[in-house]
Amino acid sequence: MNPTQLSVQLNCPLPKLDFEVITLGHGSGGLLTHRLLKAGVFTILKNPLLNEQHDGASLNLSGPVAFSTDSYVISPIFFPGGNIGELAVNGSINDVAMCGAMPQYLSLAFIIEEGLTMNEFWEVLLGIKKASEAAGVPIVTGDTKVVERGKGDKLFINTSGIGAIHPRAKIRISQIQPGDKILVNAPIAQHGVAILSVRQGLEFETSITSDTRPLHMIVRKLLDECGEAIHFLRDPTRGGVATVLQEVASQAGVGIELVQSHIPMDEQVEGACEMLGLDPLYVANEGVFISIVSPQFSERALQILKTEFSTAAIIGEVIAGHPGQVVLKSKIGGRRVVTMLPGEQLPRIC
Amino acid sequence: MNPTQLSVQLNCPLPKLDFEVITLGHGSGGLLTHRLLKAGVFTILKNPLLNEQHDGASLNLSGPVAFSTDSYVISPIFFPGGNIGELAVNGSINDVAMCGAMPQYLSLAFIIEEGLTMNEFWEVLLGIKKASEAAGVPIVTGDTKVVERGKGDKLFINTSGIGAIHPRAKIRISQIQPGDKILVNAPIAQHGVAILSVRQGLEFETSITSDTRPLHMIVRKLLDECGEAIHFLRDPTRGGVATVLQEVASQAGVGIELVQSHIPMDEQVEGACEMLGLDPLYVANEGVFISIVSPQFSERALQILKTEFSTAAIIGEVIAGHPGQVVLKSKIGGRRVVTMLPGEQLPRIC
Numbered sequence: 001m002n003p004t005q006l007s008v009q010l011n012c013p014l015p016k017l018d019f020e021v022i023t024l025g026h027g028s029g030g031l032l033t034h035r036l037l038k039a040g041v042f043t044i045l046k047n048p049l050l051n052e053q054h055d056g057a058s059l060n061l062s063g064p065v066a067f068s069t070d071s072y073v074i075s076p077i078f079f080p081g082g083n084i085g086e087l088a089v090n091g092s093i094n095d096v097a098m099c100g101a102m103p104q105y106l107s108l109a110f111i112i113e114e115g116l117t118m119n120e121f122w123e124v125l126l127g128i129k130k131a132s133e134a135a136g137v138p139i140v141t142g143d144t145k146v147v148e149r150g151k152g153d154k155l156f157i158n159t160s161g162i163g164a165i166h167p168r169a170k171i172r173i174s175q176i177q178p179g180d181k182i183l184v185n186a187p188i189a190q191h192g193v194a195i196l197s198v199r200q201g202l203e204f205e206t207s208i209t210s211d212t213r214p215l216h217m218i219v220r221k222l223l224d225e226c227g228e229a230i231h232f233l234r235d236p237t238r239g240g241v242a243t244v245l246q247e248v249a250s251q252a253g254v255g256i257e258l259v260q261s262h263i264p265m266d267e268q269v270e271g272a273c274e275m276l277g278l279d280p281l282y283v284a285n286e287g288v289f290i291s292i293v294s295p296q297f298s299e300r301a302l303q304i305l306k307t308e309f310s311t312a313a314i315i316g317e318v319i320a321g322h323p324g325q326v327v328l329k330s331k332i333g334g335r336r337v338v339t340m341l342p343g344e345q346l347p348r349i350c
Numbered sequence: 351m352n353p354t355q356l357s358v359q360l361n362c363p364l365p366k367l368d369f370e371v372i373t374l375g376h377g378s379g380g381l382l383t384h385r386l387l388k389a390g391v392f393t394i395l396k397n398p399l400l401n402e403q404h405d406g407a408s409l410n411l412s413g414p415v416a417f418s419t420d421s422y423v424i425s426p427i428f429f430p431g432g433n434i435g436e437l438a439v440n441g442s443i444n445d446v447a448m449c450g451a452m453p454q455y456l457s458l459a460f461i462i463e464e465g466l467t468m469n470e471f472w473e474v475l476l477g478i479k480k481a482s483e484a485a486g487v488p489i490v491t492g493d494t495k496v497v498e499r500g501k502g503d504k505l506f507i508n509t510s511g512i513g514a515i516h517p518r519a520k521i522r523i524s525q526i527q528p529g530d531k532i533l534v535n536a537p538i539a540q541h542g543v544a545i546l547s548v549r550q551g552l553e554f555e556t557s558i559t560s561d562t563r564p565l566h567m568i569v570r571k572l573l574d575e576c577g578e579a580i581h582f583l584r585d586p587t588r589g590g591v592a593t594v595l596q597e598v599a600s601q602a603g604v605g606i607e608l609v610q611s612h613i614p615m616d617e618q619v620e621g622a623c624e625m626l627g628l629d630p631l632y633v634a635n636e637g638v639f640i641s642i643v644s645p646q647f648s649e650r651a652l653q654i655l656k657t658e659f660s661t662a663a664i665i666g667e668v669i670a671g672h673p674g675q676v677v678l679k680s681k682i683g684g685r686r687v688v689t690m691l692p693g694e695q696l697p698r699i700c
Contacts, residue, residue, distance in 0.1 A: 023694075024694045025693040027588075027697065028588060028589060028694040028697075029587065029593060030632075030694070031689075031691060032694075034690065054521075055418055055446075056451070057449075058415070058417075058449060058451075059417055061412075063410075063412070064411075066407065067490060067510075067512060068491055069458070069493050071459045073461060095405040096405075098406070099405060101406075107417060107419035107510050109508050141419055145423045147423050148697065150500060151503040156497075156506070158459050158493075158508035160417075160457050162512065238378060238379025238383075243379055284379075339381075340380050341379065341380025341381060342381050343378065343381075344375040344380070347377065347497075348498075
């Protein structure tokens, strides 16, 4: 994006600064840090809490709250469907949502590699602003560090999120029971394939974009309607659906049966996975979540998911047999055990 | 520290792992991540909230709380008086404390450069465990990412902290009034000089150690006794005392007068600063904080500080004159304006 497009998108003039790249001085805590933050970050992300500019934000919270943190080291920082800024906002919103809570506040911490251009930085900030506004979750406190060239990789972001736990939420691994249904909201493996599509040496023509999006509103609907019947929630980011379900089976001491033909997947994504020799069950997602729901409420939960996600599906169930194991019934009728991702399928995916 | 010493210090056997360095696979979210976390991190830092191992922690909080975040990119990660782990725990504890709050929970997020040895990682975890236990503030949620060699620098850590605001705290820049006294708890410039002393090419013989320590208990005592009379608190880390006070003067629209001879400083630190051509007012601190206190309570506040810090002092006052300016009365009787750190004095100091 050029400065004019950025300015239009940000709906405010870009600050006039006499530097075009970020230098170590911008991480000094001194004059340059102030100029960068005052001229840019505080203006773009402004809200009453952030405007206090103290070491931390003072928030009103009550009752049980969920607290989560994640660092984002995705490479490249710009990718089809978003940038590291959107990912960092949506990612921590979703981690809080998976605890059965409504995210209310986010922190934002940058580790910038010296030499990042201001244009790149504004574009990431635009992603942050858009995602934060779309989700209705403000950035209330933050930090900016700069490291020397070759000691980072353009930009790493940490976000932490806090929010009140839904009064009817009882999301706990120990709630999971044999008979529970396993639901997924949206087609899997999209984020991982979108990132691969832009990685050097692996470029191929595709319109696949990252599925980064906030999931807290759909989680809220599920909890409003199904309450305690929602036994567990988890977003299968790194390691994919397979790793998350293997972890659940092992922690809950239950078996899991998946039906491959029920797992929603985009045709292009499926094709790309075949071409690249990737098992989509291990490919990272950003806007996908797994719900484990009591059988009495599974159809109701599916209807709720379908109001926003047309391809939502019941993809399997929890069983008492083969505790600790996830078994997949394949499309051609075979059965195979699904283990945890053994090594690294695709580094720096989130 | 060798593995035996580490094991003794950790008060538990080190986990047996078949790897000696951290690889990209440890950031996959899959099997290797699990082995690293289960075998090590969860055992060493164990507490009931962390043990849930969900995407986030569920906390009980009530009333107004402070929320703060900081990334730590210090180089080197081991330095006289501590390591990046202790710094990350104490740093965010102090940021929450500076809001007039009692830190209750911390998050912990690692960005590890591939190739970090397990021995280094355990030693950092030991620092984290010690600092967290000493302060009584548990790590309740976390994240681990690994980046390729040359895309990070051994280890970056982000911690975010939350805690309830003291019922009598009214810490706000707008509370600052002409006549207020400026107090400092401890000798300045120690942390920055300790780091410089181990930086390549600048090594000199010294016993100066980082002053990293938690400040929340002394802040609590101040607030218990002086309440609303404590108008402002801030820990002058990056940019030092000068930058923080310049920021305060400018934001509050007041003048500040400092008396150089009242500012506590260790003789060795002073000597090192002279030798290196550094102005100690700009050198980073970790265990130092500035309190701005109403004149009626300044002696009482000083007494409280002195119960723990023998060299605590009133170093200046807020005046109505020269708003936005900090003026230092030097030891030889001159007066000079203290500006904000213009560039970068010492990169990667915290």
